[in-house]
Amino acid sequence: MRGRRLCLQVIFPALAVCLAVTAAPVTAAASLPAGFFGVAPQQPLGAGDLARMQGVVGTVRIPVYWWQCEPAPGEYDFGALDAEIAAAAERGIRVQPVVYGTPAWLSAQAARPPLGRQAMSAWTGFLHELVRRYGSGGELWRGRLRRLPVRLWQVWNEPNFVVFWKPSPNPAAYARLLRASARAIRSADRRAKIVLAGVAPVGAGLKTWVFLRRLFRVPGIRHDFDFVALHPYSATLAELDYQVRRVRRAMTQAGLGRLPLLVTELGVASWGSYPSAFVEGPAGQADFLAAAYRRLLGMRRRWHIAGVDWYTWRDQAQADHTCSFCQGAGLLGLNGEPKPAWRAYRRAVKEAGVR
Numbered sequence: 001m002r003g004r005r006l007c008l009q010v011i012f013p014a015l016a017v018c019l020a021v022t023a024a025p026v027t028a029a030a031s032l033p034a035g036f037f038g039v040a041p042q043q044p045l046g047a048g049d050l051a052r053m054q055g056v057v058g059t060v061r062i063p064v065y066w067w068q069c070e071p072a073p074g075e076y077d078f079g080a081l082d083a084e085i086a087a088a089a090e091r092g093i094r095v096q097p098v099v100y101g102t103p104a105w106l107s108a109q110a111a112r113p114p115l116g117r118q119a120m121s122a123w124t125g126f127l128h129e130l131v132r133r134y135g136s137g138g139e140l141w142r143g144r145l146r147r148l149p150v151r152l153w154q155v156w157n158e159p160n161f162v163v164f165w166k167p168s169p170n171p172a173a174y175a176r177l178l179r180a181s182a183r184a185i186r187s188a189d190r191r192a193k194i195v196l197a198g199v200a201p202v203g204a205g206l207k208t209w210v211f212l213r214r215l216f217r218v219p220g221i222r223h224d225f226d227f228v229a230l231h232p233y234s235a236t237l238a239e240l241d242y243q244v245r246r247v248r249r250a251m252t253q254a255g256l257g258r259l260p261l262l263v264t265e266l267g268v269a270s271w272g273s274y275p276s277a278f279v280e281g282p283a284g285q286a287d288f289l290a291a292a293y294r295r296l297l298g299m300r301r302r303w304h305i306a307g308v309d310w311y312t313w314r315d316q317a318q319a320d321h322t323c324s325f326c327q328g329a330g331l332l333g334l335n336g337e338p339k340p341a342w343r344a345y346r347r348a349v350k351e352a353g354v355r
Contacts, residue, residue, distance in 0.1 A: 035059035038309035131188035216254035276324035
C-alpha cells in the first residue's frame, strides 16, 4: 500500500532456519483460484501498465482511500477509481480493493479508524456506495460489454501496525470496524466476500499471530469475514515459512483452519536508499520471487492459500522513511522497463500453467 511501513522487525528465531523449504510440485492451473497471481501497485495504473499485465497478472489489489473519494460529507469523487477499475476489467484483470483512511472532516489523522457513532455511520455509508458502484450489478458495469464486478473487499490495512492504526493497534477495536463493515458490504451485495486487513511483521505494533489470536477471540467475529490476509514480508524462505505456519496455527486453534488465506502483499527490493536485509539486488529479488511463489504454490492446499500479490508493480523515485525497501520493490524500474523480477514473475505464471 502506498505510504508503507517502518523497517520490518526480524522476529524469527534461529530455529526457523531448520524449517523445510523444499516445495511440492506446482499445482495445476485448473485448480488454482481465479486471479491467484496478483500485484499490489503503489501508484495508479496507466493503460501501458495494464497492457503489460494482461494475460499474466490476474488480480490488482488497489488502495481505495476514503479521504480521496469522499473529500466532503456526501460528496463523492469516483472518477479516477472508475477509470482504473473499468480499464482493468477491459484487460480481464480483477480488482481487489483495500479500503482505508479516515477523511480530514472526521479526523486529523487518516490512520485513526472511524469508531465513533458519527464516523462509523459515515464509513458504512461510504462502503455501501462503493459496493453499489463496483459490486454485483454495480452502476459502473451498466452498458459495458466487459464486466468484472468486485467480489473481494479488504477492510483497512495492517491494523497491527501503529502507522496504519492510531493511536495503537487494538484487535477488539478492529473487530468493531470489521463487523460494521461486513454488514454494510453484504447488505449491498450478497455475493461479496470480506477480507481481513493484511497483517505484517512490523516492529511498531503487534506480531501478526498475536494480533490474529486476540482478534479471533472476539465473540462472533468468525461470521464477519471470509478470508484471512497476511503480509509475510521475509528475506528468506525460512522466514516466510515461519510466518505462514504461525498464522495457520492461530487460525487452526480458533477453529478457522479451513478458511482461505490471501497473501495480499509480499516482496523484496532490488535496490533502496536505506540499508535493509530486504534489498537483495536485481538477481536476488528475482530469485526470491521465484522461490517464494514456488513454495507457496507447492503448499497451497495445505495452507489453503487463495492468492498471492507481489508488492509492488513499479519502483518509486522518492525514498520512504517509513519503509526500508519499498522504493525498489517493483517488478518494473523507475523508467518502466522490466526488471529480472518481472521475468521471474512471468515464468512463475507460465510454470503454474495459468497461461
